[in-house]
Amino acid sequence: MEKPKSPKPAKMPRASAAEAKKPALAKKRTAGKPPARRVKIPYSPEEIREIFRRFSVQRPEPKGELEHVNPFTLVVAVALSAQATDAGVNKATRALFAVADTPEKMLALGEERLRDLIKTIGLYRNKAKNIIALSQRLVDAFGGEVPLTREELVTLPGVGRKTANVVLSMAFGVPTLAVDTHVFRIGNRLRIAPGKTPEEVEAAFLRIIPEDYLFHAHHWLILHGRYCCKARKPECQRCVIADLCKSPEKTCDVPAPLVELPAQTV
Numbered sequence: 001m002e003k004p005k006s007p008k009p010a011k012m013p014r015a016s017a018a019e020a021k022k023p024a025l026a027k028k029r030t031a032g033k034p035p036a037r038r039v040k041i042p043y044s045p046e047e048i049r050e051i052f053r054r055f056s057v058q059r060p061e062p063k064g065e066l067e068h069v070n071p072f073t074l075v076v077a078v079a080l081s082a083q084a085t086d087a088g089v090n091k092a093t094r095a096l097f098a099v100a101d102t103p104e105k106m107l108a109l110g111e112e113r114l115r116d117l118i119k120t121i122g123l124y125r126n127k128a129k130n131i132i133a134l135s136q137r138l139v140d141a142f143g144g145e146v147p148l149t150r151e152e153l154v155t156l157p158g159v160g161r162k163t164a165n166v167v168l169s170m171a172f173g174v175p176t177l178a179v180d181t182h183v184f185r186i187g188n189r190l191r192i193a194p195g196k197t198p199e200e201v202e203a204a205f206l207r208i209i210p211e212d213y214l215f216h217a218h219h220w221l222i223l224h225g226r227y228c229c230k231a232r233k234p235e236c237q238r239c240v241i242a243d244l245c246k247s248p249e250k251t252c253d254v255p256a257p258l259v260e261l262p263a264q265t266v
């Protein structure tokens with residue numbers, strides 16, 4: 001058994017950093033290495049199914065917290081959410097989407113006014129540039145529609161694999177697993193889907209998640225990470241999988257009562 005890696009959430013490659021790593025990953029692959037490491041995990045298939053069953057009881061219909069009104073505004077919201085909170089993004093996009101909910105309207109709005117509307121969000125100058133560029137590409141190459149495949153989505157400026165996976169899942173209902181900081185941490189902390197990169201963690205999760213739980217798995221993992229298995233200090237006494245979890249960091253073996261949770265709020 002490989003020694004468990006202690007995940008350091010602060011070092012999780014965020015969207016931009018992950019994208020910056022892609023050339024190195026591509027280079028490794030062309031050198032003949034497998035796309036993902038296969039690490040033996042300390043969970044049986046039954047335990048994994050039980051973990052996701054409990055998540056499904058807690059949150060039967062989990063929802064993303066980024067507000068959007070169509071696939072285009074979802075792409076914009078996800079692109080804006082890198083190194084920003086969903087709450088902060090929603091605050092800015094309410095006014096933005098009221099005036100620009102299509103690529104054409106975004107282009108008509110222009111980079112300067114867009115910058116002004118999103119200036120409360122980190123890295124807003126760069127993000128504004130990317131959103132104008134991706135709107136232009138959507139108009140030029142896709143007739144103003146958001147494309148339906150990951151291969152096409154990642155050709156949009158500012159859109160990496162994580163953003164593409166979120167859009168595929170939330171806008172088009174494709175079961176994918178976007179790995180953000182919470183999913184990455186859970187995969188490693190619980191030793192359930194260990195990996196050094198978001199792509200490795202994504203591949204590891206996709207190998208183990210039962211098919212019938214895959215569609216909601218992304219949101220379950222994010223919400224579990226955000227509200228219970230928190231980065232600095234996991235709240236194990238509130239955790240419904242405390243008896244199943246095999247994290248060296250866990251502080252409690254008794255699972256919390258399995259009940260449906262109230263609707264989440266941002």
Ligand code: SF4
Nearest residue numbers: 229234236239242245
């Ligand atoms: S028991 Fe603790 S470490 Fe394990 S999943 Fe729950 S909160 Fe995270």
